[in-house]
Amino acid sequence: MQVDLGVLLDLQEKDNAVKAAKDQLEALRPRIEKLDETLAQAEGALDAARKNAEEADGRRGELEGRIESYRLMQERRRQRLEWVRGAKEASAIMAELDLARSVLAKEEAEWIRSADQVQEAEKLVAEAEGVVAQLKEDQAAERAEIAAKTDQIEKEIGEATGIRDEAASGVKPRMLELYRRILQGRAPQALYPLRSGACGHCYTAVPLHRRQQIENGQAVEACEACGVLVYKEAE
Ligand SMILES: [Zn+2]
Known part of the structure; x- marks a missing residue:
């Protein structure tokens, strides 16, 4: 078929320029993905640490509630003991008091352990927060550099596309x-x-x-x- 070869080759050259600029943009993508992935990992670790701290806090709260209700029950037993008349009934309440006291002691020991766990979990949260903050700081320069390059390349793509469209306007519609x-x-x-x-x-x-x-x-x-x-x- 007969064509104006010069016009067509010119369009192809301009199209290649647009493509080259887009390829440059594409080439930046792995760097962004790597930064995002590293940050997402650190943020994932922070989320896990926060969840762990929340759970530890929940367990401690549960124990506190239980200990409080045991104490209340002990208090009632002591009151009952003051009013009770029969020796048999009194010794039964005393036995209950003893038993409940040992249960309470166990729960209190458990509470101390759980409070330690809360403290440890909160320490890990603070550490993970530090890691995320440091990472963001470390990445800032590279992200700024990539953003500047992206802006520059997008400008180039815009310009190259304008030039390309102008070249295309010189090509016959059927050929185009x-x-x-x-x-x-x-x-x-x-x-x-x-x-x-x-x-x-x-x-x-x-x-x-x-x-x-x-x-x-x-x-x-x-x-x-x-x-x-x-x-x-x-x-
Ligand atoms: Zn072929």
């Missing part, structure tokens, strides 16, 4: 549609030069009669194998 369709395929470019009688993209030989059309310099032929447009490179 074909060009766009080829780019939706696997080939990274729509146009490839003829290389030793073959398609410059997939290296499938171009039939002789088609090659002659290309050789005159202002015609392109679609590669039968990969679909890109093959043209003759200027000498």
Whole structure:
């Protein structure tokens, strides 16, 4: 097919410039992901430490409630003891008091352990908070650098896209549609030069009669194998 090869190659060059800028942006992504991942790990550890501290605090609260109710029950037994008349009943209450006292002692020992656990858990939370804060500080410079680069590249993409759109406006609509369709395929470019009688993209030989059309310099032929447009490179 006859085409204005110069206009088409110009569009391709401008498209490649847009693509190159987008690739630069894409290249920054792994660095951002690595920073995010490291931070997410530290924040995950902090969340776990906070949850652990909350649970320890809950256990301590539960024990406190239980100890309080035991104390109240003991108090009632002592009051009953003051009013009771029979010796048999009195000794029964005394036995109850003794038993409850040993239970209470066990619960109190448990409370001390649990208070220690709360303290330990809170220490771990503070440590994890420190790690997160330090990490954010350590990452700040790199994140700022990446953000500045991203801004710069996005500006470049905007400019390159404007230039590209201007180049596209010089291409006939039907040709532009074909060009766009080829780019939706696997080939990274729509146009490839003829290389030793073959398609410059997939290296499938171009039939002789088609090659002659290309050789005159202002015609392109679609590669039968990969679909890109093959043209003759200027000498
Ligand atoms: Zn091909």
